[in-house]
Each structure stands twice: as structure tokens, then as C-alpha cells.
Amino acid sequence: MYALAEARANIALVKYWGKSDLARNLPAVPSLSLTVDALTTRTSVHFDPARNADAVWIDRKPADPRAQERVSRHLDRVLPGRMFAEVRSSNDFPTAAGLASSASAFAALTLAASAAAGAAHDGTKLSILARQASGSAARSIFGGLVLLGVGTPGQTDSSFATPIASERDWPDLRLVIGIGIEGPKEIGSTDGMTRSEASPYYASWTASAPAEIPRAVEAIERRDLAALGAVAERSALRMHACAMASDPGVVYLRGPTVEGLHVIQKLRTRGFHAWFTCDAGPHPKALTTPADAEYVARALAEVPGIRRTIIAAPGAGALLLDGQ
Numbered sequence: 001m002y003a004l005a006e007a008r009a010n011i012a013l014v015k016y017w018g019k020s021d022l023a024r025n026l027p028a029v030p031s032l033s034l035t036v037d038a039l040t041t042r043t044s045v046h047f048d049p050a051r052n053a054d055a056v057w058i059d060r061k062p063a064d065p066r067a068q069e070r071v072s073r074h075l076d077r078v079l080p081g082r083m084f085a086e087v088r089s090s091n092d093f094p095t096a097a098g099l100a101s102s103a104s105a106f107a108a109l110t111l112a113a114s115a116a117a118g119a120a121h122d123g124t125k126l127s128i129l130a131r132q133a134s135g136s137a138a139r140s141i142f143g144g145l146v147l148l149g150v151g152t153p154g155q156t157d158s159s160f161a162t163p164i165a166s167e168r169d170w171p172d173l174r175l176v177i178g179i180g181i182e183g184p185k186e187i188g189s190t191d192g193m194t195r196s197e198a199s200p201y202y203a204s205w206t207a208s209a210p211a212e213i214p215r216a217v218e219a220i221e222r223r224d225l226a227a228l229g230a231v232a233e234r235s236a237l238r239m240h241a242c243a244m245a246s247d248p249g250v251v252y253l254r255g256p257t258v259e260g261l262h263v264i265q266k267l268r269t270r271g272f273h274a275w276f277t278c279d280a281g282p283h284p285k286a287l288t289t290p291a292d293a294e295y296v297a298r299a300l301a302e303v304p305g306i307r308r309t310i311i312a313a314p315g316a317g318a319l320l321l322d323g324q
């Protein structure tokens with residue numbers, strides 16, 4: 001009743017923002033992401049008949065009660081009527097940087113818990129399970145470029161991720177992450193999404209988002225970075241515009257973030273390949289090529305307030321390291 005698994009974070013190029021069914025955690029819009037080879041979470045699950053409570057450790061420290069509760073609820077989903085478990089999770093990046101990803105965490109937990117329970121689920125089933133804990137986690141089950149569909153409200157199994165291109169199909173992609181203000185984010189994405197539903201722009205966000213998917217898929221088929229980058233910038237700006245127009249406004253962008261986006265755009269006028277995206281946090285990210293990645297990283301690192309950068313390549317999906 002033991003297994004160990006790892007999963008990597010993913011960065012959405014077409015953003016998931018909003019839910020059509022809060023109880024089942026069904027996304028209101030389809031999304032498309034790149035699983036990256038950086039930011040890995042490794043998680044073990046041991047279902048143990050001798051235990052009388054779950055024990056959850058994150059980076060060798062007991063998890064706070066909210067995180068512990070979220071993990072326990074997810075174990076109930078993976079194995080209803082289960083025994084208690086010890087869960088140990090660790091990240092290969094400092095959690096304090098605010099880079100902690102619910103995507104890598106819940107993808108790794110889903111695979112480890114399923115294997116520890118003796119279930120040989122396929123990727124679709126794992127993705128459905130992971131999605132219920134966190135929408136973006138559904139995508140980290142797979143490597144490379146991954147699509148998450150919206151599904152149908154009321155139907156738990158209707159939304160799951162599918163791989164569009166593996167990490168080996170387009171190896172010449174790079175994502176440069178500029179790490180700005182560190183620390184946990186002030187408004188979690190679930191809260192940010194709920195608040196955004198009151199935004200006057202929410203209806204236009206959900207109406208316009210699906211059309212970005214065929215554009216992104218076509219760009220991927222042609223390995224057309226400029227076309228994919230244009231989609232990514234538009235999707236990020238529209239997501240943030242929708243969130244910022246909530247009442248009270250949800251503002252994730254900080255000074256260094258906005259400056260970072262300008263720097264990335266400016267690099268293009270100088271002949272570099274660089275397109276930005278930004279999630280529910282302050283870190284600007286650039287989609288680029290292996291040849292330009294170092295230069296883009298140096299340019300981002302010069303922005304006052306950007307402390308360091310990470311260059312990531314396409315990464316693999318969730319992997320079972322030990323267990324059935």
C-alpha cells in the first residue's frame with residue numbers, strides 16, 4: 001500500500017480561469033499548457049492500517065491544517081473508504097518563492113495514491129481525479145503541450161486533459177520564468193476565479209476564450225512559435241483584465257511583473273523570439289527558443305525587483321517511481 005510518484009508544473013499558454021461547476025471543479029473555459037522540466041514535486045503515499053489519522057509532510061515539515069485537509073479530501077476521492085495514510089511531498093524548488101504549484105503537487109499525489117491503492121488508472125482517469133483537486137493538476141499528468149477540456153456541468157468525468165504534442169515533439173521550446181516578489185500569493189487562484197465571476201468582463205472572457213484553442217493547436221502543428229506566442233499574450237492579458245475588473249479588483253501584476261512584460265515585448269522589436277505570459281502571481285514568463293533563452297533570462301534579471309530566473313524546457317508527464 002505504498003507508492004512514490006513525481007510530476008512537474010505546467011504553465012498555461014491558453015489560461016484556465018473560471019469554473020462552470022464549483023462542486024466538481026469543472027473549468028468554464030478550455031486551456032492549453034506546457035508541462036515544464038523544472039519545478040518537480042515528488043510524493044509518496046503509504047496507506048497504513050496502523051494509523052488513526054493522516055499525516056502530511058511538505059518539504060519535511062508537517063503541512064498546515066488547510067493543506068492537510070485538502071490532501072485528505074483528495075485521498076478520499078482517489079480511494080473512497082480508505083485507511084489513513086502518511087503522505088510525504090517535496091519540491092525541487094524553494095516553496096517560499098511562491099512558485100509552489102498545486103499542479104505538480106496534485107498530479108504527483110493522484111498518481112502515488114492511485115498506485116498505492118493498487119489501481120492501474122490510465123492517464124484520462126488520473127487527469128479526472130487530479131482535476132477535482134486543482135484544475136491545472138489535470139494537465140500535469142501529461143508531458144509537453146496539453147489541452148484541458150471543459151466538460152459538462154453536473155458530470156464529474158466529463159473534463160480531463162489530453163496531450164497535443166509530447167515533450168519530444170517540440171523540444172525547441174523554452175520558458176523563462178522571472179521570479180519577482182517572493183512569498184505565498186495573496187489571493188489564491190480559486191478565490192480569484194470566484195471573485196472574477198462578478199467582473200463585468202467575465203461573460204466576454206468565457207465567450208472569447210474557446211476560440212484560442214484551435215489557433216494554439218494549429219500553431220503547435222506548424223511549430224509556429226510566433227503564432228503560439230501571440231495567443232499566449234492575448235490569453236494572459238484577457239484573463240488579468242477580467243480579474244482586475246472584479247469588485248474588489250483582483251490584481252496579481254506587480255511593478256516588476258509589468259516591467260517584465262514590457263521587456264519581453266521590447267525584445268521582439270530587436271529580433272529576439274520572446275512572448276510573455278503571467279499566471280495568478282507576480283512572476284513574468286517568456287516563451288522563447290533555446291538560442292534566445294539565455295539572453296531573455298538576462299534581460300528579465302535586469303528588471304529591478306526580479307531576483308532570479310529559471311529556464312525551463314518541455315517536461316515529461318507524471319511518473320511512477322516506486323510501487324505497482
Ligand code: DP6
Binds near residue numbers: 279280
Ligand atoms: C492562472 O488550477 O490553481 O494558473 O482549480 O481552483 O485549483 P483550482 O485553480 P488552479 O488555477 C490555475 C489558474 C492559472 C491558469 C492556468 O493554469 O490555466
